[in-house]
Amino acid sequence: MPGGGGLPAAVKDVPSVRLNFRYEPDVPPPESTEKVGNEERNAAVQADFDQNRLEELVDRTIVSPDGKRIAVVYHRPLDLPNEFRLDMYTADGQLLKKVTSDLMAVHFPDTIRWSSDSSSLAFLAMLRGASPLPDQAAPGGVELVPSPAPTANASANANSNVANGSCIETEANPDCASNTNVDSNATQPAAPTPDAPTGILTFRTEQLYVCDADGGGTKPLTQNEGFVYFYYVWSPDSSMLVALAAHIREWRELERRADATGSQFVPFGRPRVLEKNGRERRLDDALTSVQPVWSPDSAKVAAAFEHQVRVYDALGTSPTQAAIPLRNQLLISSQAYDQAQAQQLNADTNTPAPSTLPDPATLVSFNPIVALNWGSPDLLYFETAYLKRMKNQADSVTSFARWHRLVLTPQAAAAAN
Numbered sequence: 001m002p003g004g005g006g007l008p009a010a011v012k013d014v015p016s017v018r019l020n021f022r023y024e025p026d027v028p029p030p031e032s033t034e035k036v037g038n039e040e041r042n043a044a045v046q047a048d049f050d051q052n053r054l055e056e057l058v059d060r061t062i063v064s065p066d067g068k069r070i071a072v073v074y075h076r077p078l079d080l081p082n083e084f085r086l087d088m089y090t091a092d093g094q095l096l097k098k099v100t101s102d103l104m105a106v107h108f109p110d111t112i113r114w115s116s117d118s119s120s121l122a123f124l125a126m127l128r129g130a131s132p133l134p135d136q137a138a139p140g141g142v143e144l145v146p147s148p149a150p151t152a153n154a155s156a157n158a159n160s161n162v163a164n165g166s167c168i169e170t171e172a173n174p175d176c177a178s179n180t181n182v183d184s185n186a187t188q189p190a191a192p193t194p195d196a197p198t199g200i201l202t203f204r205t206e207q208l209y210v211c212d213a214d215g216g217g218t219k220p221l222t223q224n225e226g227f228v229y230f231y232y233v234w235s236p237d238s239s240m241l242v243a244l245a246a247h248i249r250e251w252r253e254l255e256r257r258a259d260a261t262g263s264q265f266v267p268f269g270r271p272r273v274l275e276k277n278g279r280e281r282r283l284d285d286a287l288t289s290v291q292p293v294w295s296p297d298s299a300k301v302a303a304a305f306e307h308q309v310r311v312y313d314a315l316g317t318s319p320t321q322a323a324i325p326l327r328n329q330l331l332i333s334s335q336a337y338d339q340a341q342a343q344q345l346n347a348d349t350n351t352p353a354p355s356t357l358p359d360p361a362t363l364v365s366f367n368p369i370v371a372l373n374w375g376s377p378d379l380l381y382f383e384t385a386y387l388k389r390m391k392n393q394a395d396s397v398t399s400f401a402r403w404h405r406l407v408l409t410p411q412a413a414a415a416a417n
Contacts, residue, residue, distance in 0.1 A: 011377045012299035014410040016311040017320035022407040025333035029403045030373045030381040042070050044093025049074070059084060060109055066118040067091055069213050071099070073109045080129055084109050088121075088215025097215030098196040103128055107206050108230060115238035120276070122210050122221075122241060124229055130204040133226060133248060205248055208232055208241070208274065221274050230267050231291055232274070235298040239276065240314060242283075242292045242301045244269030250287070264389035264396075271303045273314055283312045283321065293372045295380075302380055304369040309382060309406065324406065326369075330384065331357050334366035337402065341365070365400040380406045 011019065042061040049058050053074075060073040070089040079085075083105035088096045099121070100106060105128040112123045200218055208229045211218040221241070222229055228251050232243035246254075246269040258265040268287040274280050283292075283301065290304040294314075301312045307327040313319035335358045360366050364386075371383040385401040 010297070011408050011410060012295065012297045015316075015320040016300055016313050016322040018411045019311065019322055020409045020411050021324055022409075023326065023329045023333075023404065024407060025329070025402075025404050026337060027381070027403055027405050029383075030375050030379075030405075032373070042072075042089075042093065045070055045072055045089050048089075048093050048095065056085075060112075061089075062112055062114065062121075063091075064114045064118040064121075064213065065116055068118065069096070069215075071112060071114070071121055071123075073106065073112065080105070082107065083128060086112075086123060086125075088211070088213075095194075097194055099123075099211050099215045099218055100125060100196070101198055101200050101202075101218075102196050104200060104202050104209075105129070111231065113232065113234060115234045116236060117238040119213055119238060120210050120234075121213070122208060122232060122234065124206045124232075125202065125209050126206050127202045127204050133204055206230065208243060210276065219278075221276070221278050222280060223278075228267075228269075230269060233291070233294065235294045235314065236296055237298040239298065241274045242294060242314075243272055243274055244288070244292070245272060246270070246287070262391050262395075264391055266389060271301065271312075273301065273312075281319075284310060290369060290372060293374045295374050295377055297377055302372055302374055304372055304382060306368045309369065309372070309380065311380075311408075328357060330404075331360060331363065331366060333404070334358075334363040337365045338363050365402060367400055367402075370401075378408045380408060382406070 041058060042063070045061050046058055049056060056074050056076055058072060058074045062071040062073070064070070068091055070091060070093075072087045072089055073084050074087065075084050084107075085104075086099040086106050088099055090096050104125045106112075106123055106125045108124050112121065114121055197216075197218055201220055201223065203220070203223070203225045205224075205226055206228045207220045207222045207224070209218060209220050222243075222245075224245070226248050227245045228248055229243050229245045232241045234241055244267070246267060251267060254268060255265050257263075266289050268289045270285060270287060271283040271292045272280055273283060284303065284305075286305050288303055288305050292301050292303040294301055299313070299315055301314050303310050303312070307325070307330055309324045309326060310321060311324070312321045365384075367384045367386045369382050370385045370387055373381040373383075375381065381403055382405070383401060383403050386397065386399045388395070388397040390396050
């Protein structure tokens with residue numbers, strides 16, 4: 001930072017711990033910064049499956065931002081529910097390369113993301129048909145359906161393929177690549193070229209994988225057996241990802257609580273930054289269900305915890321973080337919001353303002369942060385709302401959704417003596 005009390009040129013040029021903020025309540029919603037991909041199934045890809053891959057079913061096609069590549073999510077009839085495969089196609093519907101090995105199962109296909117420069121594809125996968133970890137329930141919220149009874153050889157292969165929760169396919173261990181969920185006696189169409197890759201490390205909980213634009217170089221960015229990675233987003237410059245991950249014990253406990261109350265399962269995780277070389281940095285020890293966001297310049301990450309926003313440096317050798325407590329500001333703005341709403345209903349609003357902070361129990365609009373949006377470097381938006389998510393959709397509720405924002409500015413450098 002420049003001396004003499006000057007300000008740096010941009011927010012990205014200062015550590016997070018040296019940011020000032022100004023809270024602005026009840027502002028118009030920001031423009032969405034998320035680019036929505038084309039959800040229409042690619043006709044050329046579907047035609048290839050209809051003509052050449054009759055025993056495989058397309059689930060999704062995901063076009064790269066530059067339109068040159070299509071990631072295809074599909075499954076075979078005997079694959080377990082919620083387990084998928086991934087291939088790479090050209091824009092004209094030609095199979096370019098198989099991305100996942102026969103051993104791998106892609107999970108949470110709705111989260112598959114291209115980097116903005118179209119150079120990389122990120123997805124979540126784990127060991128196909130994996131048994132639950134010892135003394136744990138099924139990972140990833142996936143109900144494991146019993147496979148057809150294996151033959152003696154198949155059982156031997158399965159025992160030799162899985163060790164310590166992972167499996168590496170090699171020429172010395174070719175059975176590691178076999179799909180134990182498909183009946184070997186069933187009539188299958190000729191395997192399309194090229195063949196599925198081998199030599200990819202897999203685990204018994206969902207890990208984050210990447211491949212290149214041609215579908216090659218598939219590798220795990222994370223290798224934390226026992227942790228479930230369930231959300232991630234690329235940095236705008238396509239160099240890193242921020243992800244949420246939870247231990248399988250935490251995941252299963254939240255599932256049990258949701259089942260007991262009839263609620264939808266909402267996962268909570270700890271934010272972490274992942275570089276393409278596999279280096280991982282956990283940003284916080286606190287759990288959150290709010291999806292973290294990148295600053296537009298890829299220099300910082302923001303996450304939310306109840307009534308607090310935290311900003312983390314993504315770059316540098318000594319990254320910092322800043323906690324922005326917003327409870328008091330939200331209490332005051334919620335009181336004003338409630339009074340304005342009551343005035344619109346011609347209610348009595350002559351009650352004098354309290355000399356202390358209002359009681360949260362009396363404010364219907366005082367709710368936790370549920371979403372973040374960082375559209376410009378100095379404007380960080382966040383939404384508060386009351387959310388009730390039930391398995392019976394008719395019982396779900398969203399109310400008092402309000403957008404607010406933080407105006408971020410660098411602190412002035414201390415004047416030189």
